[in-house]
Amino acid sequence: MRLRCALAAAVLPLPLLSVGMSEPAAAAATHTVHVTGKLFVTNGSGIGKTGDSRDAPFARDVSLSHTSPETTVTVSQCSGGEARGVLTVHLRLLGAESVTATPALQLFEGSSCNSDDLDGQQRGTAGGVSPGKSLAWSLRATNSEFLSADFTSVSVTVKQDAISAQKPAEPQKPAEPQKPAEPPEPARPPKPAEPTGVTVTRTPGDLRSVLITWSHSDPAAVAFDIRHLNTDTVRPLQPSTQSFTWHNLDPSTKQCFQVRAYNNNGSSAWAPAGPGSCAD
Incomplete structure (x- = not known):
């Protein structure tokens, strides 16, 4: 294209060269996008195996343009030689200079870290990230198999830098009043405190089942795990759950x-075992 412009300059008057020959600034812009966060994978303990957990902080920088408008960022982490968490973030540049980001989290579990046995997944809601702005997601995928404690979770942030294309100089305008600085993003919650008041009782009319209840008021908690000490089996629970019935036990x-x-x-740490945490 530059060669054609040079030839046109040799044969056309200068006023005609400036009409329709320059590319719009937005079309030539390079958009830099940062994908950062931490991927966490747990290969849960069970009969004959010891649990293991791994986390992987990550930071990826990619460039998008209107001639190359999309790409996918992939982050993978294995735990215990069996459970593998995989995060993908699909990025696409739109005509309005916003970048659409779509994260997805998958959990694979098998005899090795290369297993393609998909046991759980969660897809984040697509969101538009304008220049100079950011969006964050928290995703979690658990193993859907019975008695499995494997899971993976991720916190991921996508931020787009300001557009780097150079625009023609504009006439100076009167200085505008400065806008107040935007408030900082809220701090991420710390690890939650351990639950208290764990109580285990036999279910009336069904001695093969027990009801486990506990207390917890820490707002940093998202959900809970229960561990059966007799078998060292761990079960993840749905968010906001504070009771659970465990079936098929030896009465x-x-x-x-x-x-x-x-x-x-x-x-958090496991709640200490006490007199109320066992059912006779």
Whole structure:
């Protein structure tokens, strides 16, 4: 294109050269996008195996333009040689200079970290990121298999820098009053405190089941895990749950349990085992 412009300059009058020959500033803009966060993977403990957890902080920078408007950022982390969390963030530049970001989290579990056995996934809602702005997501995917404690979670932020294209100089305008600075983004919650008051009781009319209840008022908690101490089996629960019935237990054996809270920054300690945390 530059060669054609040079040839046109040799044969056309200068006023004609400036009409329709220059590209719009937006079309030549380069958009720099930063994808940052932390990917967390747990290969849960169970009969015959020890649990393991891994986290992977990440930071990726990509450039988009109207001639190359989309790409996908991928982050992967394995835990315990079996459970693998995979985050993908699809980025697409739109004509309005906004970048649409769509995150998705998948959990694979098998005999190795290369397994393609998909056991859980969560897709984030697509969002538009304007120049100079950012969006954040928190995703969690758990293993849907019975008695599995495997899960993966991620906190990811997508930020677009200001457009780097140079625009023609504009006449100076009177100085405008400065706008107040935007408030800082709220701090991420810390790891939650451990639950208290864990109580385990036999279910009336069904001695093979027990009801586990606990107390927790820490707003930093997202959800809870329950561990059956007899078998070292861990089950993740849905958010805001503070009771759970565990079925198919031996009625002649004392059954003991522990509870912990977690959020995207990690898990609390297990609640100490006490007299109320076992059912005779």
